[in-house]
Amino acid sequence: MLSVVELxxxxxxxxxxxxxxxxxxxxxxxxxxxxxVADGARQVVIDLTGVDFxxxxxxGVVIGxxxxxxxxxxxxxxxxxxxxxxxxxxLTGLDRVLELRAGVDEVVxxxx
Amino acid sequence: MSEIVxxxxxxxxxxxxxxxxxxxxxxxxxxxxxxxxxxxxxxxxSEACTNAIEAHTVAGSDDRVLIRCDLAEDRIExxxxxxxGGFDPEEVTAAPAAEAxxxxxxxxxxxxxxxxxxxxxxxxxxSAAGTVVRLVVVxxxxxxxxx
Numbered sequence: 001m002l003s004v005v006e007l008x009x010x011x012x013x014x015x016x017x018x019x020x021x022x023x024x025x026x027x028x029x030x031x032x033x034x035x036x037v038a039d040g041a042r043q044v045v046i047d048l049t050g051v052d053f054x055x056x057x058x059x060g061v062v063i064g065x066x067x068x069x070x071x072x073x074x075x076x077x078x079x080x081x082x083x084x085x086x087x088x089x090x091l092t093g094l095d096r097v098l099e100l101r102a103g104v105d106e107v108v109x110x111x112x
Numbered sequence: 113m114s115e116i117v118x119x120x121x122x123x124x125x126x127x128x129x130x131x132x133x134x135x136x137x138x139x140x141x142x143x144x145x146x147x148x149x150x151x152x153x154x155x156x157x158s159e160a161c162t163n164a165i166e167a168h169t170v171a172g173s174d175d176r177v178l179i180r181c182d183l184a185e186d187r188i189e190x191x192x193x194x195x196x197g198g199f200d201p202e203e204v205t206a207a208p209a210a211e212a213x214x215x216x217x218x219x220x221x222x223x224x225x226x227x228x229x230x231x232x233x234x235x236x237x238x239s240a241a242g243t244v245v246r247l248v249v250v251x252x253x254x255x256x257x258x259x
Contacts, residue, residue: 056222084151
């Protein structure tokens with residue numbers, strides 16, 4: 001099960017996902033990002049701190065989200081905790097091409 | 113001595129979470145395996161089940177997907193058997209290396225490479241009747257370790 005909540009913070013759109021992000025639930029996250037970008041989001045954080053499992057479809061949705069935001073000349077950061085989710089990003093090499101952060105605060109408070 | 117746990121799931125993506133739960137719980141009965149190794153097995157099994165379900169969908173099969181865990185103190189083996197059309201893992205287009213300029217062009221193709229790095233042994237046995245994916249984690253033997 002996955003829950004997805006959208007927040008606005010200091011000019012950032014924060015999409016907070018919690019639960020398991022897999023082949024069945026990944027479309028929920030995709031819809032949230034698509035809808036945010038359609039509503040004008042150009043600075044987006046996907047907060048996966050509360051996600052304890054991600055599969056290749058979940059990773060694919062994150063890649064798609066980054067491309068969508070960058071296509072609008074925006075910026076997307078992904079927040080992950082240490083553990084299996086960060087490991088999945090590292091094993092696929094995505095940690096080297098995505099902006100992975102340890103907390104939402106450091107993204108929102110950092111330089112634009 | 114090993115113990116066997118078997119699960120059959122309908123070939124629908126909503127049941128992949130159940131397969132993960134059962135395999136993770138079954139693997140956790142072996143205290144010699146760390147949580148990290150079981151997490152790796154959990155993801156590998158999830159990818160195998162997702163592929164199996166996709167194979168059934170492509171083949172139009174109503175059969176269930178079989179997940180069989182063979183649990184031993186030093187080795188956990190999970191076999192995921194589908195009755196889809198079979199596939200050749202070598203023909204699956206893998207995502208390019210992270211350094212490649214087009215890395216972000218690939219949103220799929222991560223599943224099989226992930227399985228290969230997550231577990232100690234992988235085997236893909238395809239036939240006209242379907243595919244068996246075998247995933248094995250073994251407990252490394254450390255010098256001087258108490259048995």
